[in-house]
Amino acid sequence: MIKNIFRNKKSSATVCLNMNKQKRYEALVRAWHQDLYRYAYWLCHDPHIAEDLVQETCLRAWKSLDSLQDDNAAKAWLITILRRENARRFERKQFDLVDIDDHHIADTKPSVEMDTEQYLLHRLIMKLTPEYREPLILQVMAGFNGDEIAGILNLNRNTVMTRLFRARNQLKEQLEKKPTQRGNHNG
Secondary structure, three states, rough: HHHHHHHOHHHHHHHHHHHHHHHHHHHHHHHHHHHHHHHHHHHOOOOOHHHHHHHHHHHHHHHHHOOOHHHHHOOOOOOOHHHHHHHHHHHHOOOOOOHHHHHHOOOOOHHHHHHOHHHHHHHHHHHOHHHHHHHHHHHHHOOOHHHHHHHHOOOOOOHHHHHHHHHHHHHHHHHHHHHOOOOOOOO
């Protein structure tokens, strides 16, 4: 009787497949978790939301791990999932729109941060339009090349390269306009 019950089950094959899937998943998470968090933080500027985005990305990656054909494309695949997760945050959210000319928004950053080159560069990058900002961040922060960025953003490679060129030129122009402060000038 007991032999008949166990004879009908396919336990070893499914356990082996799940273990291989789990090891593959754990290797992907170990390899790309920090890059995912860094990119998520750039998207949302909130550490808690960035953590949630990475967690949701990992969950979706686990569910569709079988669709990843090439492990060399894992980083681009995960970044694409993360971008879509970030977009899902706004799908049902209704924002109150106001006329920006009617409101003055004060800069609440500490003055020490305002003096650093990194803060200045970050502000200038964030002022770029999303079509220029996103490819630049993917290249500089995540280390993707033009072909990978084109795949992630569903764009032509030439379009990506043009946007990267224009983004750099816009940053260069803005940096050249900013007066450099090399210390206190005494009169």
